[in-house]
Amino acid sequence: MSKVLIIGAGGVGSVVAHKCAMNPHVFSDIMLASRTKSKCDKIAKDIQEMHGKTIQTAQVDADYASEVVSLIKSFQPKIVINVALPYQDLPIMDACLETKVHYLDTANYEPRDVAKFEYKWQWAYHDRYKEAGIMAVLGCGFDPGVTGIFTKYASIHHFDEIHYLDIVDCNAGNHGKEFATNFNPEINIREITAKGRYWENGKWIETEPLEIHKPIEYPEIGPKESYLLYHEELESLVKNFPTLKRARFWMTFSEKYITHLRVLENVGMTSIKPINFKGMEIVPLEFLKAVLPQPDTLGENYTGKTSIGCQIRGIKNGKIKTYFIYNNCDHAECYREVKAQAVSYTTGVPAMIGAMMVLTGKWSGAGVFNVEEFDPDPFMEQLPLQGLPWHELHDIELPHEYPSV
């Protein structure tokens, strides 16, 4: 029985709060804190009505470690789940260090003024967390998160060595809006408009944004045009699985989405360079975020499914083996369960399970860790119980170009 502090009351934070409330044997007391307290109160009201559980709420500006420290000292949680934005990762990690409380997040730190995500800033906390005897679990959403756990699970149970990894992420849902992003618009657009990058034969290969694309077949969905992006889990996976000869990340986007994005880019609306507007300094992308639909408002009429998984080729008993492990998640079912769309759901459920692993001692250690450094089995056991069933396909023909040997 443990207290949990959740920071961030957006699409993902709402799912984490609902799912913690649905697991009262692990999370005895829950506090949801965010920059705008009214959003926390609305989620708390839904949780009370839907699951009969009372949760506490608070206002916090997590850009300031001192505010988070005060909140931790008054509530005394065992773990902080950070589902605010990547900009808040370091102040929240500082606050956890000062108060000796475990930390978990779903996205790595990004400086506001450069669209660049790297683990180096957070990995630099390892020795201090180790000395303090606490644990930071990095990237425990779906991707990053479950994709790293799937890879670890495959490497233990199905391969002697893994050589090729393709993480394939499809959203075949329809929210009925002309243009909207499924998670925080600012972070999402920074990720997609950045250069692509993948790992091959010991080095990173850079591409122009969305330069490489092809149709990929998704289970129960069919073929969808998928674009090669750089995604943060590639950095930790190539470090933790040195046998990988190639690691890539693919995500689907509809033609309509790409067309809107190109227009917005061409007119300068996705820029993160501040401009002067009527005597005020504004960042075009931050302004765009303010006029786009928020991810937590998309759920109500969302139909269709997401499909995210890992396609792996490697060696088992001296022979080449292929393997595909994935989850499909239905937007409307998520909405019925926790009033969220599937992208928030597939992120929030693993964040809750990760916290459960820490609080129940299934994952232990002191320092800063990526999820693939832990035992995947207890996590994999929880996934279907908590709403994310997974499926495996063995020795299938994977639609990716591989060298013949």
Ligand code: NDP
């Ligand atoms: P939202 O924009 O819906 O929510 C973000 C929340 O954080 C908002 O409630 C916002 O408050 C709050 N927030 C922002 N700044 C601060 C601050 N300084 N102090 C306190 N709270 C703050 O985003 P999502 O819920 O869609 O995404 C949340 C996180 O999840 C992001 O980091 C995203 O990158 C990550 N993510 C990870 C995925 C994965 O699979 N690993 C997939 C999808 C998302 P306010 O309401 O006041 O703006």
